[in-house]
Amino acid sequence: MKKFDFDYPIDIAWCPGCGNFSIRDTLIDALQELDINQTDVVFSSGIGQAAKMPQYINASYFNGLHGRALPVAVAIKATNPNLTVIAEGGDGDMYGEGGNHFIHNIRRNSDITHLVHNNMVYGLTKGQASPTSKKDFTTPVQVSGVTNEPFNPLSVALTLGATFVARTFSDEKELTKEIIKQAINHKGYALVDILHPCVSFNKINNFAWYKNNTYILEENYDNSNLMDSMKVAMDTEKMALGIIYKGKEQLTFEKQLAVYQNNLTPISFRKRDLTSVNELID
């Protein structure tokens, strides 16, 4: 039985042909190739189609509220930095409802991996526009087409100091697996925006559209220069696939917590000694 997979058939609620299936295969492969033991991996997900992923991976998970995966993920990592923590969900979940947490957790720079399935639509609620939907995309709500400027998660992440920002496409399995592995190994916040088609509700940005509107960054692309990376990230006409920016790793949120300055035992495994608390009372 492959680690992180199941040795019995599971009922996966995604629509046949959904990009999430290939993301799942790639994610399981990536996790297996990294030598992390299975019980140390924890998923934190919100609500939506993508956020169901942890249900289909054999590992610990906290499947919480729509938009709230990041605060939970950061807290899990802080209480036990030995865990490998992955926050996963869709573009509506992470960039819409969870927008404020997206902004401020990049600033925190927790050592977590942030996988966002970006299909530019709300799938589970049947087709409304998401923050990343392109202009003029019409839906049962945006009946005469989206007018808001699409949200660009990559440039936002770069301006907030993220040191690992990548974009990939669900069908580029090898590339995606490599990126996920590097994201997990990266010390600090790592964003992987995974473009993938929603076969039921996004008839515009489908397989063919992604093929024509993306390109894979060349071998010799230097992803260590912030300004060059920003230019690539800002280009939303032709979307680059690959690690767009991999900056110098910064001190992580956990590394800077006072509790871990001279004691690395996770606080979840420390005991409170009442004698010192009693001294506060006498």
Added chain:
Amino acid sequence: MRESLTIVISGEAGQGLQTCEDLIMNSSSKQYYVYSCSDVMSRVRGGNNTVEIRVSNFHVYAYKNKIDILFLLNDHSFDRLKNRIGDNTIVFGEESFASRSFIENKNGKFIELNLEYLAKKAGSKLFTNTILYGFTAGLLDLDSDKCHRQIEDRFKKLNDNIISDNKKAFDIGYQDLKKNNIQIKVTKSEEAKNYKVLHGNTAVGIGALAGGCNFISAYPMSPGTGLLEYLAEKSQDFEVIVEQAEDEIAALNMVIGAWYGGARAITTTSGGGFSLMHEAVSLSAMTETPCVIHLAQRPGPATGLPTRTEQADLTNAVYAGHGEFSRIVLAPGKLEDGVLLTQKAFYFADKYQVPVIILTDQHFLESIGQMKKFTLNEKYLKSYIVKTNKDYKRYELNESGISDRGIPGYGEGFVKVDSDEHDENGSITEDFDMRVKMNKKRLARKQLILSDYVDADLIGPKTYKHLIVGWGSTYGVLKEFIEGREKQDTAFLYVKQVFPLDKRLLDYFSSNKTIIVIENNSTGQFANLLQQELGINIQHRVNKYSGEPFSIEEIERSLEEVLNEKI
């Protein structure tokens, strides 16, 4: 003979009233029974703030309206305090600060005291509050060496000559008082030195540490911020992770994530912030992941009166969160319970895997009282976390009604937790039978919780004709009322666990008693809860919702009306 003195200092925000209050309370509490509370505006400079300090030879725990000694530090606070001046009130201040004639025809006395002049003599206007400390210390016949040590301790972070200047200012105040030869009639109490003096906020902070709290995430909101700052100050010595969240939604979700990871976590907020947390309260219940919430009440609705007090979020706490589930709401009224109920909150949350809310308010948190020393009970540090085995199921249905709680990375099992309805494994389900089983399990938690019900305290005579009922910060004024009352026909029931309520409370409410529920809100939320949860018939309600706490005089007057007899 009961002797008590009420000293009020009135000045502007930024004139060091809080420092003066702390210094006077710390040094006078060694020899007198003391209590202090403040009436503060929501501004950083200017306006009008007052601090009341009561010094007595009997236990005092409440706000008193009538002033015995008033110190005016500016010229625009006198009007606000006129109705609190009466027989023998002495008013100190500069000539222009008050109307001598008004004071005298209330047969009070006005004594010219130019604190600013004295402060400049000591070196700078900033020493006004230290001059006042010296003056008051002289009035209370305190030992000036001990007061000097208080000053050293208070300003220890500053450089030495600031400390010596402050001591000089203190001495000037101390000497200046002697000139006025005013005698106060409050005998000292040997026994007072067995008490520790502290704010309600400190009590809640100590209670959190006593409960094993090692994680707090919160967004600043008066009067809840005090707990965040207390734990931040203690975070090095007690190894607590302290994080200011980007909003209240993040704050409680982080707390729940921290409990899931294995920590004991709390958030602190007030009504407005707590309203944003409702969804996460429901998440805690559905995932059966513990969480502890400190809800520091202040008058609403919306922004309301940020620095005032009210008890109008009880319903908010009891009904927060969509769907039906169990929870616990504890409301400390005395300092010991600020410690003990907060400690228990962590124990209950872990044991019963439910959201636990500690309900306080501005009056409780920011008043300073005396608390007898005691030692904490290790029992409440017991962890209910289990090491998981291979086939661990987070929501296993069993006899006890509570599934063992594992944490990720501790044992061979996976800890799968879901905010959707879920099966025993933690996987999402839409099976109706499983839904019913899980719903029943979450709701049955209430009976288990009631088996651990935190009993109420009955204060006053065991047999009584009238029963006053109070919760939270009305404790002090109601207890002082009962202790000062000659007639032995009235008792006070101080309810600590305000939800869920245990049937055993009914014994206090047998038919022939007059029941008076007293609350700092307008709709009588606890009275309604008693009627709804226990079917108790409440004849009288006494409510106050001006933003101020009840005074002793108000309680006496309103009970006189209710019982239509001379108190």
